[in-house]
Amino acid sequence: MQVTIVGGGMAGLVLARALAGRGITPTVLEAAPGDRTIPGPIMLPYQAYDALREIGLYETIRSAGREIAPAADGTPVAIGIGRQFIIDQLREGVRIEHLHRVIDLLRDGERVVGLRAATPAGERDFSADLVVGADGAHSNVRGLAGISATLSAAPTASLSFRSPVMIEEPFAMAYQSDGRQVGLLGWPGGAAGWWQIDRIGRDAALAPGYEAYCAGFARLLPAAAPALTGVRSDEQLIYREATEVRCEQWWAPGVALIGEAAHAIDPEAGIGAGLGFGDAQALAVAVAQAPDAGLAGETYEHWRRPAVAPYEHVGGAGARLIPDAPAGERPAHERWPPA
């Protein structure tokens, strides 16, 4: 059985490992070069743990990361860890073709039976019983497969910082008057913080400079003050506007979508990777059980949709203290850029 996974991000790599554990060796095609590194941390939530346990990486990631809010049994609600560390762990033993950008799907009638990738050596065709789109929110596979999706701008943007300073408590959060977050995360590489601001564009967000940002951030979240001493340049500030994705269907004959290709939820929810890990695990089970791998996507969606639907329904607002606060003028100290 040949499964070809498009996208070597977290969701695609978890699927590759989960399939390998079931005796199926997939190929991962990744557009980026093998030496691309993804900076900064992620707060990996508990929704990822089942898949991590199954592929044997839960203890590795937990012990390498910083544990957020352990429950009575010691299980953390999330793990603060470097994104690249997770990718490096997941990649082990996986066959990945880098610099392979998928540009077309091959069909036999209505059914997808392979794909075409652009590579440095020219175009290359791959036949597949199942093509998996794990190629992110702007998935090419999704469009090529004719799976319709609604893309929309996430309602707020974030202006984050990265600092090399190690902090004592790995997590702190405050809420603004409209319920949006200001948060702080400790990870083995230092600390990072995020401030949910209006979508004002990168130039306007960065114009006041890091000193004004640090002062404003510390006022909203005093626990971040030690971490902010490590912010000494505008380069350490990251402005992000995210895209949300909703799909009516996550599969077509010969194709299945997982991770942000299937559902991208406002990052304010802090849940995306957790859901992608769960998708990968569910699809691996469906593929291993399906008499026809090309139709495994239907079973996968049947099982997985009810688990993801509540998160899709509440979106980023589910992570707010005041989900339906009326939009209004923010108090002066919450406004960015400052008046």
Ligand SMILES: Cc1cc2nc3c(=O)[nH]c(=O)nc-3n(C[C@H](O)[C@H](O)[C@H](O)COP(=O)(O)OP(=O)(O)OC[C@H]3O[C@@H](n4cnc5c(N)ncnc54)[C@H](O)[C@@H]3O)c2cc1C
């Ligand atoms: C600002 C921000 C903060 C976040 N914070 C959190 C958090 O704290 N916790 C959490 O759980 N989640 C978080 N998320 C979500 C999380 O980052 C993603 O869910 C996670 O990275 C998994 O995404 P993915 O593997 O589905 O897609 P991606 O990570 O987007 O991977 C897709 C891969 O496909 C490749 N690709 C794309 N097109 C092609 C093509 N045509 N051919 C071949 N390869 C292709 C890309 O190069 C990429 O490597 C956050 C997201 C954002 C934007």
